[in-house]
Amino acid sequence: MAVTIKDVAKLAKVAPSTVSRVIANNPRISQRTKERVREAMEQLGYYPNYNARSLVNQSTKTLGIIIPSSARIAFQNPFFPEVIRGITTKAYVEKYGLYLSTGQTEEELLAEVKEMVQSRRVDGILLLYAKQDDKVMPYLIEENFPFVLVGRPYDDQLKELVSFVNNDNVKAAKMVTEYILLLGHRKIGFIGGNLEYTVTIDHKEGYRRALANAGIPFREEYVVYYDEVEEGGQEAVIELMSLEEPPTALIVADDLMALGVLRMLDEMDVSVPEEMSIISFNNAMISELSSPPLTTVDIHIFDLGFQATECLIEKMKDPERPPAQIIIPHKLIKRQTCRRLLKS
Amino acid sequence: MAVTIKDVAKLAKVAPSTVSRVIANNPRISQRTKERVREAMEQLGYYPNYNARSLVNQSTKTLGIIIPSSARIAFQNPFFPEVIRGITTKAYVEKYGLYLSTGQTEEELLAEVKEMVQSRRVDGILLLYAKQDDKVMPYLIEENFPFVLVGRPYDDQLKELVSFVNNDNVKAAKMVTEYILLLGHRKIGFIGGNLEYTVTIDHKEGYRRALANAGIPFREEYVVYYDEVEEGGQEAVIELMSLEEPPTALIVADDLMALGVLRMLDEMDVSVPEEMSIISFNNAMISELSSPPLTTVDIHIFDLGFQATECLIEKMKDPERPPAQIIIPHKLIKRQTCRRLLKS
DNA sequence: CTGAAAGCGCTTACAG
DNA sequence: CTGAAAGCGCTTACAG
Structure with missing residues (x-):
């Protein structure tokens, strides 16, 4: 029912492989056929099937966001929306999609993360929390799956092993x-x-x-x-x-x-x-x-999310690159709740 | 590299199709081979490839969440995190994944939604805003793509055509x-x-x-x-x-x-x-x-999200079902900012 | 510069 | 109850 690459190929009178190449803007395709194919795509309202693409490319162009299981409480805190805003902003320009965790308990979350990575639902993961006895991060490390942490690892020994974006x-x-x-x-x-x-x-x-x-x-x-x-x-x-x-x-x-x-x-x-x-x-x-x-x-919560995303994308491009530790500066904002103590 | 259905088949000494059937828990497969296959899956740590599945099933088991383009401001408002919490909760029990929009302007958002539906990235959409001159909802209606709106359509004429969850x-x-x-x-x-x-x-x-x-x-x-x-x-x-x-x-x-x-x-x-x-x-x-x-x-913001998700899932199950309009009750919470006007 | 073919990892009629 | 084959919609070596 949906229009496929074959339909476009037929209309443009070329092979499906050629259509695929013009989508990828392959330089070996002549300008003339590129134009013809693009016209056909336009005319048919063609969009490449994302799942087929992901299947052959072994990549989904989407990032998983892991929100702590205590989201009930956490999400009330403006911190999370704001990191996500930072993430969203960077993801958009890099043309990455965002996939959100839904688990409500630590066990559910861990199971969900395993599913995400093993089923290849995402290419990388943004971990939005760092806490004691967390099982998610160790799993990600063990699987050698690209991820970056917003915060710092609870366990100091892991500091050298993981990429994270944090404040001091x-x-x-x-x-x-x-x-x-x-x-x-x-x-x-x-x-x-x-x-x-x-x-x-x-x-x-x-x-x-x-x-x-x-x-x-x-x-x-x-x-x-x-x-x-x-x-x-x-x-x-x-x-x-x-x-x-x-x-x-x-x-x-x-x-x-x-x-x-x-x-x-x-x-x-x-x-x-x-x-x-x-x-x-x-x-x-x-x-x-x-x-x-x-x-x-x-x-600078926004930056925390933005830079974490940037860092993750870098890491996915080059898996060999050593872990990066990024510290976002902070700044005292003086308003009206502090005052010099009067001598009494 | 990742373990596939073939690996499992080989280990369990059955055909890949049989493995697929035990994943689906097909009743025609004997208990004995089911057990053998499950053991093999366990042993290899097998997870079905999500993209391959989606490709053949023509369904992704994921829902798209469309956050208004003014997210910069919007997301500061506790409303959005809270609807999303409701959505998340329902999505989790129904085993749906969540995909988040990232567009920052109305045009970006519209383009993104088109891509989501045409590329089959999601099975249905949760629209978290209703505003004047919005192009997203008309597009969804035209495409006859399953979606539900949190809020009510700006245009009264659309009221009969779309499913929405709203307060009065x-x-x-x-x-x-x-x-x-x-x-x-x-x-x-x-x-x-x-x-x-x-x-x-x-x-x-x-x-x-x-x-x-x-x-x-x-x-x-x-x-x-x-x-x-x-x-x-x-x-x-x-x-x-x-x-x-x-x-x-x-x-x-x-x-x-x-x-x-x-x-x-x-x-x-x-x-x-x-x-x-x-x-x-x-x-x-x-x-x-x-x-x-x-x-x-x-x-009851949480319910708004929860019920919208429920409604969407119903709709996806049965596309023929007429649009549903759900009204979530409200409740006055008296605290300390109102007082009887004193005669002056 | 372009096409035919194989393959990504699944599922599902069709046989038996 | 189980298997072989075709197919989902792409991409990419391999030829030419």
Whole structure:
């Protein structure tokens, strides 16, 4: 029913192989027949059958995007849409299609990834998370399947083996802490995300280092982790504000959580930034729209996705190329949630 | 290099056709050989080649998701991630894969959709937007390609022709307006989204009807449209608050915009809900996290995606089935941004 | 510069 | 119950 290469060949009075060659714009075909064939294609509204093509080329020209199984929560976080936007943008110019994972649990995801690679549904994979005990990445490494990670491997030993695009989250968190320190704060709370994710570990490390450099003791009770974005920020606030010496500043895992923190503080009638300074990460659009607008660090999420895609495409072109580690710079965005601590 | 059906056949000492039949679990194959073949598949780690399969079956078992070309802005809106989550969930249980559009302009998108359907990359399409002068939907209709729309067609004449899953946005907006009216407000501002989208038109119509029923004149200066989510809410507020008789209540297109509205009002020192009531749509997570938490209407975005997918799959199974129009219910979520107008 | 043939990895009538 | 053959719609050596 659909028009095939044979139909075009018949109309243009050439062999199917010739049609195939003009599609590929093979230079050995004369200009005259190229034109005739193109006209026929136009006239019939011909599009090459993608599956037939992929079958013989052993390549699908599509990239798989693996979203963490906790997508229920994850997708609420503006981070993912924004990386995907970066991916989409690069994929479009490179004429790659995008295939989305659908698994909802870690097991489902792993099974899905296996299917994707073994059934040759995609040519390469973009892994959008890095966490402890993850089975997907080891599988990809074992299969020697082209992929790039957004984030960094949980296991340091894998660092040399995989290509990844990441921020220097340790440095970013250290800088953020130093900034707060410079504003005179000494009691600084840390509200991290799920400790299974590498970002959280790195943030904490940066926080720790900054404190150490400043000669300020690290207090366990000031650091708190929540993986539930939804209520997380709010519960964390309750916990921290109930301390005998509550913090005067808070470093928060991401903007969405910071929103919850702001709301809880508002409910408790502690005003930001007068009585509490807040700084978070990501610079999502909501950070600009919140009241007061959030001081945050822009981690250039779009670029993370864009460059990961670029890197993956490079890798697919040249499988021999050694793993690349790309660090995307970050930038402090000062808005209105941080203030110098008044002497009391 | 990859293991094929022939390898399995050889190992199991049967013909390739037999292997194919056990994959399909054909009842005519004896239990004994089924077991032998399955063992061989297991042993070799066999996965059927997806492209070969699709080629002969003329079906890819994948669905295309078309995200509006304005994805740059759109994707910042929690609406899209959430519909996609609904789609993903249903697609997973039905064992469908998901293919994502990447076009950034309307022309790119149209070209991409054409390629998707003509090249047989997908079996059906989920259209995530409905707007004026859109060329994608007419194309799909003309090609008689299975698709379902999330939203409703801009052109009323198409209503009978296409399957869609939507909220009753007129009713929702009418209800919202009536609620505000019941709280004693008479000067009610309306901050809509882009007028090219059907949601905006429907919201406005509901607003209009509620006012008419209450015998309150419709005032042009109270209605204002912004398509830029980012600054939109804020500019709208400036515009409305500069009126000689500024509104005492605001109906806002969606939660994200409402966040901007809240922020601007905060800057102007008008307190919510004491001096201004605000109600919006969507019930995204941010509506709960904002301060004060937003009164909004839950439109069950997840269900929109889930049911659209279900509907599409039905349609693909039975192409003769008449178009289905599914309306997802909405629900007022009272939080803290609306208050009875005090007599002044 | 162009064509005939083989092959990519499956599935499915058709035989037996 | 199972196999041999044809075919899905392409591409690409191999000839000429």
